Amino acid sequence: MIYLDYNATTPLDSRVFEAMAPYMKERWGNPSSPYSFGNEARIAVEKARRSVARQLGCKPPEVIFTSCGTEADNLAVRGVANALRHRGNHIVTTAVEHHAVLNTCRALENQGYRVSYVPVESDGAVRIGNVEKNLSPDTILITIMHANNETGVIQPVEEIAALARKRKIVFHTDAVQTAGKSLSPSCELGADLISFSAHKFYGPKGAGGLFVRQGTPLDPLLTGGPHERNLRAGTENVAAIVGLSEALALASESAGSESGRLQKLRDRFETRIKSAVPRVKINGASAPRVPNTSSLTFDSVDGESIVLGLDLRGIYVSTGSACSTGDPAPSHVLLAMGLSPKEAQGSIRISLGKHVREEDIDTVVQALTDTVTRLRGISSIETTRVPSS
Amino acid sequence: MIYLDYNATTPLDSRVFEAMAPYMKERWGNPSSPYSFGNEARIAVEKARRSVARQLGCKPPEVIFTSCGTEADNLAVRGVANALRHRGNHIVTTAVEHHAVLNTCRALENQGYRVSYVPVESDGAVRIGNVEKNLSPDTILITIMHANNETGVIQPVEEIAALARKRKIVFHTDAVQTAGKSLSPSCELGADLISFSAHKFYGPKGAGGLFVRQGTPLDPLLTGGPHERNLRAGTENVAAIVGLSEALALASESAGSESGRLQKLRDRFETRIKSAVPRVKINGASAPRVPNTSSLTFDSVDGESIVLGLDLRGIYVSTGSACSTGDPAPSHVLLAMGLSPKEAQGSIRISLGKHVREEDIDTVVQALTDTVTRLRGISSIETTRVPSS
Amino acid sequence: MDTPNEQSGYAGPVLFYNEEVIDHFTNPRNVGELPEEETDGFGLVGDPSCGDQMKLWISVKSERIEKIAFKSFGCPGAIATSSMLTALAKGKSIEEARRISDDDVVEALGGIPERKKHCSLLGVLALQAAIKDWEKRRAAGKEEGK
Amino acid sequence: MDTPNEQSGYAGPVLFYNEEVIDHFTNPRNVGELPEEETDGFGLVGDPSCGDQMKLWISVKSERIEKIAFKSFGCPGAIATSSMLTALAKGKSIEEARRISDDDVVEALGGIPERKKHCSLLGVLALQAAIKDWEKRRAAGKEEGK
Numbered sequence A, B: 001m002i003y004l005d006y007n008a009t010t011p012l013d014s015r016v017f018e019a020m021a022p023y024m025k026e027r028w029g030n031p032s033s034p035y036s037f038g039n040e041a042r043i044a045v046e047k048a049r050r051s052v053a054r055q056l057g058c059k060p061p062e063v064i065f066t067s068c069g070t071e072a073d074n075l076a077v078r079g080v081a082n083a084l085r086h087r088g089n090h091i092v093t094t095a096v097e098h099h100a101v102l103n104t105c106r107a108l109e110n111q112g113y114r115v116s117y118v119p120v121e122s123d124g125a126v127r128i129g130n131v132e133k134n135l136s137p138d139t140i141l142i143t144i145m146h147a148n149n150e151t152g153v154i155q156p157v158e159e160i161a162a163l164a165r166k167r168k169i170v171f172h173t174d175a176v177q178t179a180g181k182s183l184s185p186s187c188e189l190g191a192d193l194i195s196f197s198a199h200k201f202y203g204p205k206g207a208g209g210l211f212v213r214q215g216t217p218l219d220p221l222l223t224g225g226p227h228e229r230n231l232r233a234g235t236e237n238v239a240a241i242v243g244l245s246e247a248l249a250l251a252s253e254s255a256g257s258e259s260g261r262l263q264k265l266r267d268r269f270e271t272r273i274k275s276a277v278p279r280v281k282i283n284g285a286s287a288p289r290v291p292n293t294s295s296l297t298f299d300s301v302d303g304e305s306i307v308l309g310l311d312l313r314g315i316y317v318s319t320g321s322a323c324s325t326g327d328p329a330p331s332h333v334l335l336a337m338g339l340s341p342k343e344a345q346g347s348i349r350i351s352l353g354k355h356v357r358e359e360d361i362d363t364v365v366q367a368l369t370d371t372v373t374r375l376r377g378i379s380s381i382e383t384t385r386v387p388s389s
Numbered sequence C, D: 001m002d003t004p005n006e007q008s009g010y011a012g013p014v015l016f017y018n019e020e021v022i023d024h025f026t027n028p029r030n031v032g033e034l035p036e037e038e039t040d041g042f043g044l045v046g047d048p049s050c051g052d053q054m055k056l057w058i059s060v061k062s063e064r065i066e067k068i069a070f071k072s073f074g075c076p077g078a079i080a081t082s083s084m085l086t087a088l089a090k091g092k093s094i095e096e097a098r099r100i101s102d103d104d105v106v107e108a109l110g111g112i113p114e115r116k117k118h119c120s121l122l123g124v125l126a127l128q129a130a131i132k133d134w135e136k137r138r139a140a141g142k143e144e145g146k
């Protein structure tokens, strides 16, 4: 198989699995238990927290473990919204956030919050001026993602952080697509809250986290026991936490060389596909992008049909939109960039990762060319002749 | 080691680990991905859902997977509170709920809900009349646990369910301490919402679930993608879900014989400790209790000191209260049963499980006797003489 | 093929196509266009600016569909159901063809994911449009022939 | 011993006692009571109806603590810090003993979990109460002796 959907999930690194296994097999104690067997688990959790803090460039108590990236996003957005309700009810975000942020903002609108969805330009990036224009005295939170999961486009997060700091507004960034992959520690982004998710960087599913800068007002989402500094109740998933920390350490170690390698592969892919297939567009290509992601729009064909065509050849890519995975609405990200619904429907996402080799790229270019050509042969939009009746 | 804290967490069954491993090692696809490799993961998740539904006695779509028991409790309580806000703002619970329910109710009080905490009798059980007395026309939710984690006392959940049905009030029960252990499928309890947590029945940490009876009004807690029928967003933790279902199937299989065995061990323990140590009280002994739990109060000694004394001999038990695990407040459960703070401070919990043998019980009785005797020798409360100054 | 969607009532995003559907997606029957002179009826349904689109041509001899062809811009479900529809309709009398329902198409394919059932309607509607077109042309022809 | 609590700023429920603390918990020094006739000062602090309690006896010769004894109803932290306090105070002059602080006790034990620091105050307060009692008795004795 050739797997090209690393933005959806990644294989668990076998070293990470080995690090987790003892906490499933032998050291299964509850980290909150008041005896030595529980302490072993607690020590593992706190060691993981220190390691993650080192990778992110923050203090250990600023790391809160959650069950996934979605939970981290919900904790950040709902947590600030609740904690600062007395100060204001306005939230600023973008039109291209992941649904974990976007649908959470929509849910908050139902609870009486006002949300501004800053538009992006056709390159997929927001302009800082548009963010600033949307701020008001009752703005309590800015939540803008680091890199977009569909296009890989990077938002000007450092600039937004500076703006938020100046205006004393809490700033959250969803760094699920960059944590463990960027060259610099996430904390240098300058955000007050940063979400990440282990299964995006060769860690386990069921493990995410939120950096919470000291002093950031935040209410918990899950209440109960005093776990995670009262910010996330629930018996800690020790193995998953250990796995997250191990995965982050390993990923950060190779982030530098891996970025460069992926960028070359991605460029090779884009150059070749553009010359092999007419009428293909790379979305977000003119904005800064993460090195592993390519969003492509093919004229006159349906993305899901391309995905299935490739699937039948053992190549796994995804559609640029949830549409093609059963939801009839085309990608909100591509629409926000100005693509027509038809264009959005004709889009796929390729995202590369550590097991992708140069040969794979050439195989994929060939398979994709064949598939698109065949589908265009079937496509009713390609028909020029409509019988006159 | 002799582990006697099965109510806190349990060892992962090695068969469960084996069932999970393939989903960490080979079949790591994202269940929501639109290609065959993702489908493998989806098939596993939906197979697990059907298996859990079979065990609980409900339909597969009525099973929602969460990351832990705490999340299931929060989803149930906050989910109903939000969904029915327009109908009323009153919630009925008890004074002895787990913090996952209790602190969630308290958080809802801050959001304008009114919560009635039904008292328990000295045996630890609520009386149905007291529940009924607290209902009002604006009651939208009753949330009362099945078995208490500290005392093992079973609440009259079937009666409460009948009452709730009659009054058309949604009823949630936290069955974290009974799921996988009871003889009858949880759905026979008659509740609309039932929480459970895999790590309490030899499954993995990081896997819980909520039974949601068809038609029960419920808002999601984690918003984002359309996972879990829009009730719980976030990439599914496939391995944990597979583990939960495997663990529940295995536990349910042996629940009958295991209950009987544990009850005998518990009775042996209680009989012997009462005859070996003077001034010891078994909390909740006169109410129906789950067979594995024993809550003991020793006069004039501190529970945490007993726990450490036993810990030093390789025996792991917990205090009856979070107090002794660092929180200065004594157990809310024992206080609600009428124990004095001093009595509550002198309490420990023994909870048995599948690796406990008869010999272990005898070893523990001896060690506990020695420890309590030694501590009473140090105890200032045991001093009768206060020098006259 | 295991189809957890249907059995569990699961309505999540993932799609499960069976082998028959995949075969019709990979080797669609009667794909293409009929030349102007062979076309007795034409149907166009769907709006490609928002979802799937389908075009369908029929050639009718003695009130029987002798030739049929389609083109489709759409998801695998749309392509496969359109293909199956043309396979079912070919050789049928107009009256028989008119009665082919979306359920017939789905049944002939051995099932299709719940969320893709609407696709099977597209082909049926295109065929009905083509039959209507044929009726109109025939009526016009009779007029002329008078 | 690894004490993640302190290093990570973690303030969760679990306690980590080091070996020294465990030794003082297992083999508390100077545990017991002094007989009435040897008691020159007595201190009682804490309310057992709500938390830990401690009783402490001292026997003073030439303004020096010759004998000291304690009993404690409390958590391991309370027992260990009380034990260490008596070990520190024994043989000291009243003036030196008065200056023993809770930090001194914690330091002598090589540290104690953050959440248990308040325990170490209990012993210190009991000793100060006993010293006050000794002063009162001495003053009363002098009165009498006058």
Ligand SMILES: Cc1ncc(COP(=O)(O)O)c(C=O)c1O
Pocket (backbone or CB within 6 Å): A007, A008, A068, A069, A070, A071, A073, A098, A100, A145, A147, A148, A149, A174, A176, A177, A197, A198, A199, A208, B233, B234, B235
């Ligand atoms: C940008 C972004 N945010 C949030 C998430 C949600 O993370 P998780 O799948 O761990 O819930 C994802 C991935 O699905 C993502 O790509």
Ligand SMILES: Cc1ncc(COP(=O)(O)O)c(C=O)c1O
Pocket (backbone or CB within 6 Å): A233, A234, A235, B007, B008, B068, B069, B070, B071, B073, B098, B100, B145, B147, B148, B149, B174, B176, B177, B197, B198, B199, B208
């Ligand atoms: C009765 C009860 N409810 C809820 C929970 C919380 O479950 P979890 O630890 O999976 O969050 C527990 C255990 O901690 C419990 O005993």
